[in-house]
Amino acid sequence: MGRYPMVLFGILFMAYLIWNHMSDPDRPISVNKTAVDRGRELYAQHCGRCHTGGLSPIQAMPGSPGAGPNLDYESRSIYRLSDAELLATPKSGTHTDDESGKRAEMTKQVEGLANHQIRDILAFLKSTWPSDGRLEQWVSSHTAQK
Template sequence: MPRGQILTILGAFVLTIAGVMVFLNLNEAQAGPPIQPWGSDPNAGAVLYAENCASCHGEDLQGEPDWRSQKEDGTLPAPPHDKTGHTWHHGDALLFTYTKLGGKAALEATGVSGFNSGMPGFADVLSDQEIWDILAFIKTSWPDRMRETQQIRTQGEQMRGDS
């Protein structure tokens, strides 16, 4: 095979690989902040919540008593995840990231430093889908108006590119 043909084939191969890499990077960049995937299973989430979350946030999502007052170690008690808490005030990206990374790391990722959070990260315990299933379960406890408000917050995150 002549040298010119080899260089042409090699050049086409390199351009093809570069194009695939650019395409993959663009798709990743366009993926945006995490958002509740379709098909999340609130029933599976209820079981996972009982196993991983209820010990702090309560079997009925009620949180710890006096959850707005700081403990002696500077952390706040676990808040409720039902309609009496503030979980529904946050979009999907924050809820997912807070659960996956833990409170301190999630807040530091948004530029908030020095916050002493008692929320551990669950990245080594739960898969992404399991976290989404738990969040789907929690959302089932909210009245329609709160779910709608939370969806608006999620849309705002998507528009701003929060993660």
């Protein structure tokens, strides 16, 4: 076998590994600088209108139909969600029973986002959590998998 087919095979194999890694919905959400930076931008564009507070440069209109909870440090209930639950929340619009109008608005905001973009938003959110919040969420994620 010549050199060209081996190089081509190597490139295709690497592309497959990258694609497989990017498309795996069960892998943990990685909090790295690149993902956090992309997530910060996406959060401002898609989430900040309704989820205000210390995380968003955008101020939502009080009483707007889709106004969601503040997702900063004070929102401790978010730490109890596993990575799988965090990933499902934007697409379903909720992780608890709340008004259907809020669910509909939230799902519209993420409609055009790919899974890796939602993961970036969640990486940004996780980067704002204190260490005890990250630990609590890590435990939730790992006990939910068993």
